[in-house]
Every structure is written in C-alpha cells, then in structure tokens.
Amino acid sequence: MRTISPQLESHLQGVVTNHCFVWIIRCSNQQILGFTDHDLPLVVKSIKCEPQSGMNSSEAHSKLGLSISGSEIEGALVSDRIREEDIENGIYDDAVVETYLVNWNEPAEQLFLQSWTIGKITRSGVKFVAEIKGAAAAYDKIHGRRILRQCDAELGDQRCGILSRDPRYHAHGVVVAVDGADMEVSGLENYAADWFLHGSFTWTHGRNINAKSKVTLQRSDLIRLRDEPVFAVEAGDEFEILAGCDKSFSTCKAKFTNSVNFRGFPHLPGNDAAYSYINKDMNFDGGALVP
Known part of the structure; x- marks a missing residue:
C-alpha cells in the first residue's frame, strides 16, 4: 500500500495540479540517469532529472497473483547520456527503472509509483522502445540446470573447463x-x-x-x-x-576434446523416440545413443 504525504495528497485534490512523471534508471554499471516529462530540470532523490528528454511511457498494467505486469518506455536519443552504442552494448539490460509522480513546483512532494526491470530494447534510427517488467518477471526465468541433450555451459566458463585464452580456441x-x-x-x-x-x-x-x-x-x-x-x-x-561451439556432444568431443566436462545429457531419449512406433531399426538396450 502506497503512503501519500499529506502535502501531496492535498495538492492532488486541488482544482489545479502541478504534477509530472519522473523516471530514474539505475544501470548495472552503477550509472544513474534521471528524466522527466516536465519542461524544467528537477532534482528527485538527489538525482538531477533532465527535462523534455523525448521519453514517454505507455500505460502500465499490474495484475494480481504471479502474472507478469509490464509497460514500455519509448523515446528518442536526444539526451547526451543515452547513447546508441550503450543500448547496443547492453548497458541498459536488466537496469532498474523507478517511476515517480512529482509536484514539479515542490519536487520534495513525490510519490513512488513502481519499480520495473528493463527487458528487451528495440531501436529504429534515433528512436528506441524499452520493455519494462514487474517483479513477477523473475519467476519466469529459468533457474538451476535444465535437462537437455545439449550442453548448458558457456565455452570457457568454470563448468566448461576450456581455457578461453588457449591459442587453439x-x-x-x-x-x-x-x-x-x-x-x-x-x-x-x-x-x-x-x-x-x-x-x-x-x-x-x-x-x-x-x-x-x-x-x-x-x-x-x-x-x-x-x-x-x-x-x-x-x-x-x-x-x-x-571458437564456436554448437553445444553438441560430438563437437565437445571432437573439436575441444572435452567430453568429460560435457554438461548436457546426450543419451537422453527425446520425444521422437518415446512417441514413435517400434520397428526393427530401434534398439533401446540401454546402450549409449551418442557414440
């Protein structure tokens, strides 16, 4: 439940209001950016928010339960602090976006609305659209290992064991x-x-x-x-x-001589085997399915 200060509540109930929206973006590299749809700079949470930055947000929607709520932030690359190369290089991936309702005449009168996480970002020319997701999106992510025929390690990481600086690769x-x-x-x-x-x-x-x-x-x-x-x-x-790895057992064995560290389950029968008709060419005797 949100708590509104008496001053802001009194202001919002007035005939004329001076409110605007503020977005504070906290990037994974510790960079913090502030933007507002007001026409003058505002200081919110000790962060200077740029005015008329070309950003606006679509209608946010929230749902009860574990359904994923979300919205979008749309804007143009008109701020010197929003650079095209940063978007391309993933600086804003998984960044936290805080939205506030602020009395621009008295910025200390503010209401925290929602915290989101940036998901997919698309761009076209100088325009970008950032998808933002609510906290329930974390439950939609895969945690732990997955039972797959292919390896779920990344080439060169600790579970893979291959030295990524090895001149062979x-x-x-x-x-x-x-x-x-x-x-x-x-x-x-x-x-x-x-x-x-x-x-x-x-x-x-x-x-x-x-x-x-x-x-x-x-x-x-x-x-x-x-x-x-x-x-x-x-x-x-x-x-x-x-070097490229298609995460198959045969590639791990032949190309990297690393089958002992393979993190998949290559001998796992797939749905094609479970639901196919028995014929003379199918021999499930418990032997290895992959040489």
Missing part, C-alpha cells in the same frame, strides 16, 4: 577492408574455415570497442557477423574471437 585479428557485411581480416590464417562459426566476437579497438556479436561465416581471411555494428567498421579496427 582464441585469436586476435585486424580488419583489412570492408565489403558490405563481409570483412577482410588478418590474423586467422592458421585456423580452418568455420572454426570460429557461431563463436563470440568482441571489438577491442575502434569506434565499436567492447561491442559483441556472433560469427555467422568465417574463412582464413573473411568474417561475417550476425549483428551489424553501430558504427561503420574501418580498416585497422581490431577484434578478438573465440
């Missing part, structure tokens, strides 16, 4: 030239084609520094990425790349 490269979505590169001459397919790609030098993507095509002198970089790639931009 990790490389540095430099862009030589750019042709549309394809980049001519140097530094991968000693690796087979598609060795880094579906692998992690990180820019280490240039305007896209720290941005990440996945590799969709790789040759000894050619790279193609899944996500188009925010800024144009230039010759001389540097990157690091990690």
Whole structure:
C-alpha cells in the first residue's frame, strides 16, 4: 500500500495540479540517469532529472497473483547520456527503472509509483522502445540446470573447463577492408574455415570497442557477423574471437576434446523416440545413443 504525504495528497485534490512523471534508471554499471516529462530540470532523490528528454511511457498494467505486469518506455536519443552504442552494448539490460509522480513546483512532494526491470530494447534510427517488467518477471526465468541433450555451459566458463585464452580456441585479428557485411581480416590464417562459426566476437579497438556479436561465416581471411555494428567498421579496427561451439556432444568431443566436462545429457531419449512406433531399426538396450 502506497503512503501519500499529506502535502501531496492535498495538492492532488486541488482544482489545479502541478504534477509530472519522473523516471530514474539505475544501470548495472552503477550509472544513474534521471528524466522527466516536465519542461524544467528537477532534482528527485538527489538525482538531477533532465527535462523534455523525448521519453514517454505507455500505460502500465499490474495484475494480481504471479502474472507478469509490464509497460514500455519509448523515446528518442536526444539526451547526451543515452547513447546508441550503450543500448547496443547492453548497458541498459536488466537496469532498474523507478517511476515517480512529482509536484514539479515542490519536487520534495513525490510519490513512488513502481519499480520495473528493463527487458528487451528495440531501436529504429534515433528512436528506441524499452520493455519494462514487474517483479513477477523473475519467476519466469529459468533457474538451476535444465535437462537437455545439449550442453548448458558457456565455452570457457568454470563448468566448461576450456581455457578461453588457449591459442587453439582464441585469436586476435585486424580488419583489412570492408565489403558490405563481409570483412577482410588478418590474423586467422592458421585456423580452418568455420572454426570460429557461431563463436563470440568482441571489438577491442575502434569506434565499436567492447561491442559483441556472433560469427555467422568465417574463412582464413573473411568474417561475417550476425549483428551489424553501430558504427561503420574501418580498416585497422581490431577484434578478438573465440571458437564456436554448437553445444553438441560430438563437437565437445571432437573439436575441444572435452567430453568429460560435457554438461548436457546426450543419451537422453527425446520425444521422437518415446512417441514413435517400434520397428526393427530401434534398439533401446540401454546402450549409449551418442557414440
């Protein structure tokens, strides 16, 4: 139950009101941003909130029980503190958004409305839309291990056991030239084609520094990425790349010689086996389903 101060309650019951909305965004990197739909700066919770930032919110809806409530924040990249590259690089992923109703004539008279978590962010040009979710969204996440045929570890993490800096699986490269979505590169001459397919790609030098993507095509002198970089790639931009893993048992065994650390259940019969008709080619004798 929200508690409204007597001053704010008296103001809201008046014939003329001076209220506005304020959004305070607390990012995972400890950065805190404040915005308001008022036409002058406001200080709320000791945070300076930018006026007329181009942000507005859709109607928020809340539900009883464990149903996920949500809303959207829509805006334009008109604030110097909201940068396109930060959105692309995930700075706002899982950030906390606090919304307040504020008497702009007396900012100390404020009412905390709701706390949300930023989910999916989409953008088009200078416009962005951020989906925000209520606390119940945490119950929709998967916690713990999942029983899957494929591995649920990430290549190079503690459960995987592979050293991500091992030169067999990790490389540095430099862009030589750019042709549309394809980049001519140097530094991968000693690796087979598609060795880094579906692998992690990180820019280490240039305007896209720290941005990440996945590799969709790789040759000894050619790279193609899944996500188009925010800024144009230039010759001389540097990157690091990690070998690709499709999380299958056969790849773990043959490519990484790491079957002992495989975190999936490759011998688990799937629905195709459970619901198929018995025939002479099916032999479920308890033996391994995957060689």
